[in-house]
Amino acid sequence: MAEFDPAALPELLPVFYRRLFPHGVYGRWLGYGGVVKNYFQLREFSFTLRDDVYLRFQCFSSPQELERELQKVNPYKIDIGAVYSHRPSQHSTIRLGTFQPREKELVFDIDMTDYDDVRTCCSSAEICSKCWTLMTIAVCVLDRALVEDLGVRHRLWVYSGRRGVHCWVCDDTVRKWSPTLRAAAVEYLTLVKGGAETVKKVNLSEPIHPFIRRSVNVVEQYFEAYALEGQDILGSPERWNKVLALVPEEHREVLQAEFPKKRDSVQRWELLKGRMERTRVSGSGAGKSTPCYADWEVMLQFCFPRLDINVSKGVGHLLKSPFSVHPKTGRISVPMDLQRLDQFDPFAVPTISSLCQELDAASGDREQDSGETEPKRHVRDYKRTSLAPYVRVFEQFVEEMEHVRRGELLRRSDLQGDF
Ligand SMILES: [Zn+2]
Structure with missing residues (x-):
């Protein structure tokens, strides 16, 4: 694949947000069923624009408004923050101390650079198919522990777009966890301890947990x-x-x-x-x-996975959004299918430029077939590109959450009927 040129982003991003970004299912995810009033409206988004201009505390009254704003601003990168006590856009007008992050997904950030002392193939920002196995192991180890030991259900694993993976734990109860609880979970999941000066970073003794x-x-x-x-x-x-x-x-x-x-x-x-x-x-x-x-x-x-505790602990900490573009590699941060984790290849993940080329090729074919001249509004254009299987993984994740939520609502209304 040709090297990605960030200079092309101003041209590619409008196409990406208009025709490729999965706005619908993305809004369903962060709306969490509309169960809690204003949950979406109180969520912080932050946008990175050209020349590293950074806009924090963005918020939107609906997923549709977010969609329009993305298509207007065309951010180089999207980060997701917490759900706040007040609308994030009003953070500076609210009395000091009352503007607080209330809820957020429990997130994990695993970055290949943290393994430099044990990799022989690459260093710093480089990755290859050999060391990518470390990320596969990290996902397997953590996902097992999250489900079996911590009892969580809704995990979204996402390739960061460059050299790592993120995990979003989205259960209703977990999103309410305090920083202390989050730190305790990270502590439980940490075995490798000590910095560069520590030779032996894992010390085991009986009884083995x-x-x-x-x-x-x-x-x-x-x-x-x-x-x-x-x-x-x-x-x-x-x-x-x-x-x-x-x-x-x-x-x-x-x-x-x-x-x-x-x-x-x-x-x-x-x-x-x-x-x-x-x-x-x-x-x-x-x-x-x-x-x-x-x-x-x-x-x-x-x-063993090496976690950044600060990312997980802070409720107000921002993390790059799924389906954001990595501004250096051009790769999309795509959800990972745990059923096919061993086959996940970071180098096969589409870039914004490869997707736009696929769109061009697909529309060229169609015009020849049907003689269309007027470009239509293609709501689901991503389905004709290699982004489709990753959106499908995301849809399955959101559908599972919706399924569980419906079951929970039914159960509650049954209970009310009984009394
Ligand atoms: Zn490597």
Whole structure:
């Protein structure tokens, strides 16, 4: 694919917001069924315009007004903020301290740059298909924990458009969570601790929490192909010393002596793992060795999701909206289909320019077929482009929420009928 040129955005964005952005279902999402009065109206949006002009505290009386405004302003980027106590546009006229963020989705932001100390293929903003596996693992680990451990239901996973993923947890109860509750959830979901100066960032001891055991189960499914073959983390003395620095001294020397005799990372890992597993066989040696989880610690340090706590904790924190354009790559931040997560390819995600080309090609075909000359208003033009499957994922997510909400309303009206 041709390199994206941000200079083309002023020309492409009007087409995007007029013909491609899924305004209808987007409005249904953020309206949350209209159950709470003014919920949509109290929501903060912020727009990034040309030359990094940043407009915060935008708000709209209806999804239709938002649609018109998007088509007028053509923002380079859309961020979504909290639902406030008052209309966000009035934030400066309201008595100090009374303008407060009330509710927001619980959000997670996972960024590949936070894994630079454990990636060998790329650094900083770069990603490739090899390290993208880290994002796949992050989604699997967190999504399992969100559903099974924290009991949430409505999760929207979105590719950020460049080098990471976002998660929006949209359950009615979760949107009301305080910063303290949000911080507690992030704390629960965090295993990798310490900054650049910390060598060993994961420390496990018995009893092992079920969350750790289940997370290791997820990582194990990817570890050989990703870390041993793809990243080749035991491929050379320089690399394996980084791993052995995480292993207790009593095991380190033996492994250091044995590693050169092995053929590759996979064999060396077998050796390390076998040694650790023997320390954990219950009853053996009658307390001769202390159980050691260095193999798990290595797996988690290299693969476990790394979260930005501040993004998740702050109710007023802004996060890039689904279906916003990434102004540098031109890629659309698209929802991810968890059923086909392993096939998700960030490099196959359409860019604003590729979509506009697809539209041109499609309308060219149609004019030839039907002899149309007058351009019609194409409300669902995205359906004729490669954006369609991603909008479908989004629709399914919103439909599921609507389905649950209807069930809940019916249940309540039944209860009222009984009394
Ligand atoms: Zn890479």
